[in-house]
Each structure stands twice: as structure tokens, then as C-alpha cells.
Amino acid sequence: MRKYAAKGNDIYVTCPGFDLNLTLNCGQAFRTLVNAEQKGETIILHDVTEDEFLTKWDIYFDFGRDYEKIKSEFITDPTMKRAIDFCGGIRILKQDPWETLISFIISQNNNIPRIKLIINRLVEHFNRFPTPEDLLTDIAFAKTGFREKYLKSAAENVLSGKVILTETPKSAVNADPKSAAENIVEKMPTESARSELMKISGVGPKVAECTLLYGFGRLECFPRDVWINRALAEFYPDGFPFISHPFAGVAQQFLFHHIRNRELCVSLS
């Protein structure tokens, strides 16, 4: 839970247990959207109005959710306790669905520094995160490799209305009027939302799961990448006890950052 106050052009947020740096650099987001810093338990969002805070950043940082309660449920498990001791300040960001989808298409068979590099190239070139229209132009400069055809597939599906991520005036125009309401990923049950996203060539179970977790706030989603599979094989050979937990995705992020950072420490020694 958080409290906030507006001071000058900034918003001061106090949110116990939250770590801004961990949250922004644990592999769930590949670029920073807001000028923010943390001093103790206070997060300062620079050049943000109160209205912008309440309608945008409060949701983005998931400030309204009680992560201490979520963590208390996981911490009974010894492996989860170690992960939470290590990086329990992480929160799941509620990112833009389109940006999340594109970012995790780029992420496949790729490493985090290069994912960031590619996204930065696109943002620098288009002066914004690329729109579907942007991605249908020549994007060879971004050196996305074999993923380029997948990015264009995502752009085509969204532009044509075959896949509708969120309810917008534009989607209402493009959509098949017979079934528009049920065809919006944002409004679908998680199961159908997953298969809807996987209509896009280049979107498999992992990318769909990441898009739902980070882009649609479906915190029960549990993406399995190479690192999570390593963690599960090492610590949970008989299965992950929280796999059906409503906040399994939060547990996943603790495990992911913990084992990945541990491996980095080993490689440095």
C-alpha cells in the first residue's frame, strides 16, 4: 500500500518494501519510461502531475497492491524465502500491452542487453515506441534478425483487427462487429487470451505468457524461460508448489532474478 504527496513538479510516494532499481532492472522492462529515484522508502517521480500519477504511474508500478501479503504466502517455502530475501523489492509493472508484446517477441533466443539495444534503436529511429504502422516499414536498421517477420506478423494482426489487444475507438472500427466484444484480449479469460495472442506468428507459450503477465496484469501467469526451467529443475524437481497461485507470476519474477543474478555472481568469481 502506498501514500503519496505532490511537491512542486514531483510526486513523492512511500511504499514499504518496494525497490525501484530492482523493479526496473529485473528483466521485465527493457526501457525506462519515467524520471524516478528512490530515497529510503520514498520514490520520487519527477515532472509528474497528480492527475498523471493517479491515472498512469500508480497503475504502472502497481502501487495499490499489497505485496507484503503476497510475499508472506510464498515465504513459507525455503527457496522462495531466499529469493525474497535477495530481491523481494520487485513489483510487477503493468506495462503497455503492445509494447510488451513486441518487446518479448524481440526477446526470444536473445539476451537482455541486446534486447534493450534493439528496442533503443527502434525508439531512437521512430522517436517513440514503434507503432504497428512503424513496424511495417523497413526496419532492417534495427537488426532484429529472424524476429523481423514475427514483428511484422504482430503489426499486421493488430492493424487488421484480427487480434485486438485493448478496447480503443480504433479497434471498434476495425473489428468484426459480430463478435467485437469477445475478441478483445484485454477482456478475455486468461486461457483464451493466451491462445488469441498465439495466433501471431512468432508468439508461442513463453511470449504469450510474458505479455499477459507484464502487459495485461495477469499476475497468475508463469512464464517459463531457460532460467526458470533451471530454477525449477534444481529446486523443485517434484513441481512448483505455487504454480496455480493467483500471484504465481510474482513468485516467478523473484525466482528469475535470483537465479539469474546468482549465476552472474558465479561467473564473476
Place this chain on the structure above:
DNA sequence: TTCCAGGCGTATC
């Protein structure tokens, strides 16, 4: 030089 990176589509059985 070879291996790996927040996987996926395709071919093959």
C-alpha cells in the same frame, strides 16, 4: 572457434 541468449516454426517420427 564455439557456445549461448527471458523461443518459435517446421519437419519428422
Place this chain on the structure above:
DNA sequence: GATACGCATGGA
């Protein structure tokens, strides 16, 4: 349905 392989790029 499971398993093997290629895929662009670039750092270690």
C-alpha cells in the same frame, strides 16, 4: 505429442 534443428546477431 514429443523431439531435433535452423534461425540473425553479437558478446563471452
